[in-house]
Amino acid sequence: MAADTVASRRSGTAATAAPLAVFRGVLRSRRRSLLLWSLAVAAVTAVYVSFYPAMGEEADLASFVANLPEGMVEVMGYDQIGTPGGYLNSTVFGILGPALLLVFAIGWGSRTIAGSEEDGILELEATHPVSRAHVYLDRLLAMWVGVALLAAVVFAVAMLLLVALDVDLAASRLAAGTVGLLLLALAMGTIALATGAATGRRGLALATAAGLAVVSFVADAMGGLVDGLAWLTTVSPWSWYLGGDPLIDGFDVPGLALLATLTVLAALAGLARYRQRDLGV
Amino acid sequence: MNDVAIRVDGLVKDYVTGPPWRRSQAVRALQGVDLAVDRGEVFGFLGPNGAGKSTTIRVLLDLLRPTAGHVEMIGGRPAEVGPALRARIGYLPGELNMAGQRTAGEELRYLATLRGGRGTDRIAELAERFTLDLDRPIRGLSKGNKQKVGVIQAFMHRPELLILDEPTSGLDPLLQREFLDLVREAQADGATVFMSSHVLSEVEDVAGRVAIIRAGRIVDTDDVRTLRHHAGQLVELRFAAPVDVEEFRVLPGVEDVVADGDALTCLLRGEPDALLKTAARHHVLQWSAQDRELEDLFIDFYRLPVDDTLIASEEVAAHGR
Numbered sequence: 164m165a166a167d168t169v170a171s172r173r174s175g176t177a178a179t180a181a182p183l184a185v186f187r188g189v190l191r192s193r194r195r196s197l198l199l200w201s202l203a204v205a206a207v208t209a210v211y212v213s214f215y216p217a218m219g220e221e222a223d224l225a226s227f228v229a230n231l232p233e234g235m236v237e238v239m240g241y242d243q244i245g246t247p248g249g250y251l252n253s254t255v256f257g258i259l260g261p262a263l264l265l266v267f268a269i270g271w272g273s274r275t276i277a278g279s280e281e282d283g284i285l286e287l288e289a290t291h292p293v294s295r296a297h298v299y300l301d302r303l304l305a306m307w308v309g310v311a312l313l314a315a316v317v318f319a320v321a322m323l324l325l326v327a328l329d330v331d332l333a334a335s336r337l338a339a340g341t342v343g344l345l346l347l348a349l350a351m352g353t354i355a356l357a358t359g360a361a362t363g364r365r366g367l368a369l370a371t372a373a374g375l376a377v378v379s380f381v382a383d384a385m386g387g388l389v390d391g392l393a394w395l396t397t398v399s400p401w402s403w404y405l406g407g408d409p410l411i412d413g414f415d416v417p418g419l420a421l422l423a424t425l426t427v428l429a430a431l432a433g434l435a436r437y438r439q440r441d442l443g444v
Numbered sequence: 445m446n447d448v449a450i451r452v453d454g455l456v457k458d459y460v461t462g463p464p465w466r467r468s469q470a471v472r473a474l475q476g477v478d479l480a481v482d483r484g485e486v487f488g489f490l491g492p493n494g495a496g497k498s499t500t501i502r503v504l505l506d507l508l509r510p511t512a513g514h515v516e517m518i519g520g521r522p523a524e525v526g527p528a529l530r531a532r533i534g535y536l537p538g539e540l541n542m543a544g545q546r547t548a549g550e551e552l553r554y555l556a557t558l559r560g561g562r563g564t565d566r567i568a569e570l571a572e573r574f575t576l577d578l579d580r581p582i583r584g585l586s587k588g589n590k591q592k593v594g595v596i597q598a599f600m601h602r603p604e605l606l607i608l609d610e611p612t613s614g615l616d617p618l619l620q621r622e623f624l625d626l627v628r629e630a631q632a633d634g635a636t637v638f639m640s641s642h643v644l645s646e647v648e649d650v651a652g653r654v655a656i657i658r659a660g661r662i663v664d665t666d667d668v669r670t671l672r673h674h675a676g677q678l679v680e681l682r683f684a685a686p687v688d689v690e691e692f693r694v695l696p697g698v699e700d701v702v703a704d705g706d707a708l709t710c711l712l713r714g715e716p717d718a719l720l721k722t723a724a725r726h727h728v729l730q731w732s733a734q735d736r737e738l739e740d741l742f743i744d745f746y747r748l749p750v751d752d753t754l755i756a757s758e759e760v761a762a763h764g765r
Contacts, residue, residue: 178560178601179527188554192545283541287597290505291558292531442507444459 180293185301211254212324247332248410256340268352273368275302277359314345339409346422347404353426357433449636450481455513473499475660488647488654489640496660497640534598538609549578563600570596587614608639676713677733684727
C-alpha cells in the first residue's frame with residue numbers, strides 16, 4: 164500500500180515547464196531595467212520633439228544647415244530638417260533613438276543566453292524539464308517584447324507631443340519610422356542573441372552585432388555620399404531602415420521586409436546551432 | 445520497467461574549443477566510461493578533481509552530447525527524451541550559479557514553474573530545515589547559503605533520480621548531516637541517488653556502492669565497505685618508551701610500520717583488534733587513527749609513483765591524447 168503511493172508519486176506524472184515559463188521569468192527579472200530604459204527613451208524622445216517648434220520651424224536651423232558642408236548635411240540627413248518628418252528623421256530616429264535601442268537590444272541579446280551561460284546561470288534552467296528550443300525561443304521573445312516596448316514608448320511620447328505642440332505629422336509617418344526603428348533593433352538584437360546562442364561567447368555576440376550595426380551605419384553614409392559606392396545602401400540594414408525616409412515618405416515595405424527577413428534568418432540559424440552544441444564548456 | 449536507473453557504456457567525450465577557423469586539438473575528457481546504477485541505490489561517484497566526474501554528469505543531464513558511447517537512464521536517452529526525462533531528475537550542479545537579483549524564494553519558485561509548479565509546496569518546509577532565509581537576494585548569500593538553495597531545488601519535487609555533483613561542498617558539518625538525512629529519506633522514498641565527490645568520507649555514510657573515475661576512465665566499482673578496507677587507516681601511536689618494530693610488523697592487516705623513537709605509525713587494513721592488543725602490552729600515551737584520503741587510495745590501488753610531478757604529468761598525457 165505504502166509502496167504503491169510511493170510509486171505513483173515518483174513516476175508517470177512527469178511535469179514539464181508550462182509554455183512561456185522562461186519568458187515570464189526573464190521579463191519578471193528585467194522589470195526594473197525595462198522601466199528605467201523606458202524612462203530614458205521617453206526623456207530623449209520628449210526633449211527632441213519638444214525642441215522642434217523652436218528649432219525646426221524657425222528659419223534659424225535651416226540657415227545653420229545651409230552653412231554646413233554638403234557631405235555632412237547628407238550624412239546627418241539635415242537636408243529636410245525644416246519639416247517635422249525631416250527633423251525627426253535626423254534626430255530621434257536618426258541618431259539617438261537607434262543608438263539607444265541598439266545598445267539595449269544588443270546588450271540584452273548577448274546577455275540572455277551567452278552571458279547567462281558564461282556566468283553559469285543557464286545551467287540550472289537548462290537542466291530543468293524545458294527543451295533547448297523552449298529556452299531559446301522564450302528568451303528571444305522576451306528580448307523582442309522588451310525592444311517593442313521601447314519602440315512603443317518612442318511612438319507614444321512622440322505622438323503625444325506632436326499633438327500637444329500642434330505639429331503637423333501624420334501618425335502613419337511616425338508609425339513607419341517607429342516600425343523601421345523596431346525592426347532594425349530587433350535584427351541586431353537577434354543577431355547578438357543568435358551568435359551568443361551558437362557560440363556561448365558573450366563578447367563575440369556583442370562584437371558581431373555592434374560591429375554590424377556600426378558598419379551598416381557607415382555603409383549607409385558612404386553609399387549616400389560617394390557615387391561609386393551607392394550599392395552600399397542596398398546591402399546596409401541601416402539603409403533598409405532609413406534609406407526610404409519613412410518619416411517623410413511613409414512605409415518602405417521592401418526595406419522593412421529585408422530587416423524582418425534578416426531577423427528571422429538569424430533567429431533560425433542560432434536556434435539550429437544552439438540545439439546541437441555542448442552547453443557551458 | 446527495468447531495474448537500472450543509469451546505464452553508461454563506453455562513454456567518450458572530446459572537447460573541441462575555439463572558432464571553426466582556429467579549432468583546438470580535441471581534448472579527450474572521457475575515455476570510455478562504464479557505469480551501472482541500480483534503481484533505489486545511493487551510488488557514490490568518486491575521483492580527483494579533473495578526472496571527468498562533472499563531464500560524465502553533464503552528459504547525463506544533456507548539457508553535453510557524447511562523442512561516442514551509450515547512455516540510458518530511467519526513462520530513456522537524455523538527448524532523445526529531453527524535458528520529460530529531466531522532469532524525473534533532480535540535479536545539483538558542481539558549480540552552482542544563480543542570477544543575483546532574485547531572492548532565494550523567487551529563484552526556487554521560478555525553478556518550480558519550470559517543473560509545472562512541482563515542488564513549490566515544499567520550499568518553505570525545506571528552507572526551514574536548512575535555515576535558509578527565502579527573502580534575501582541571492583547576490584548577498586554566502587557560498588553555503590547558495591548551496592542550500594541548490595540542495596532544495598534538487599530535492600523539492602521528490603524526483604525519482606537525484607544527480608548531485610559535489611553536494612556537500614560549502615555546507616557546514618551540521619548541514620552536511622541534514623543533507624545526508626535528506627538523501628536517506630529520498631532513498632527510503634524509492635529514489636535513486638547518484639552523487640559525486642572527491643572525498644570518500646563524504647559519501648561513505650550513505651552510499652552502498654561507489655565507482656572511482658580517474659583520468660576519464662572508471663578504475664573501480666565496489667562496495668563502500670570493501671573500498672574502505674582497501675583504503676585502510678593511518679594509525680599513529682606514541683608510547684612511553686621505544687617499542688620493537690618487528691612486534692608490529694608481523695600483525696595481520698598491519699603494513700608500512702615505521703618507528704621513530706617512541707612513536708610508531710602504520711597502515712591498518714581490516715580489524716584493529718590485533719594491533720590494539722599488541723599496543724596494549726606497552727604504555728600507550730597517544731593514539732590516533734585517520735581514514736586515508738582518496739588520493740592515497742589511488743596511489744596504492746594502482747601502485748603509482750607517489751611523486752606528485754609524475755602523477756600530474758601522467759594526467760596531462762591522458763588529457764592531451
